[in-house]
Amino acid sequence: MNHHNSLDSSDITYKTEELLEATTNRYKITVQVANRAKRRKYEDVDIIDDPQIKPVIRAILEMVDEITQPEIISD
Template identity: 55%
Template sequence: MNQPVVETAELMRRVEQLVDAAANRYRITVQVANRAKRRRYEDLNDDDGNFKPVLRAIFEMSDEMNEPEIIGD
């Protein structure tokens, strides 16, 4: 099964945004890892070839940081 191609520059930009916005690099790293781990177990039966859990966690967290209305309501 092929994984979707992720543009490296976009991924690095999002990672840098997360790290720069965080007060503690270790804490944001642990938060990304925990979200990825949680998503991995949530999606065990839903294996449709999406991004790997850590990539999905990075994209989700950077989106939430940039667009807080996503998680509102």
Template identity: 70%
Template sequence: MTKNNSLDFHKIIYKTEELLNISENRYKITTQVASRAKRRKYEDLDIIEDPFVKPIIRSILEIVDEITESEIIKD
């Protein structure tokens, strides 16, 4: 990716793989990511944090963080 991009391509791939490994049902997690991305796309029209980070990528990263942080808190 370009120097202007704040996210690393390898980080996105790693987080996606982590999400697939954590999830028990790939279909369910796919629909959750798609729903969140669609919702964010229409809710955040005025908020542009990083134009290179698409809603689907942002949704994947958020869901992985939510799942892994809740596991850390439970321990």
């Protein structure tokens, strides 16, 4: 996740729009992002990854990567 260290709000907005455009159901993807963020928040309580990136932002970035780069999850 080192490539996400220098994000600004326009990058986050762009990635969020990219995620929303890739789905047909905005409600469902919003719930998935929220659930992933909540799960990461409690699973990674001992791991201090990058305290500047909130769990919901990290979830959005991960999900966009999974959608735009399917080879990430194909292994």
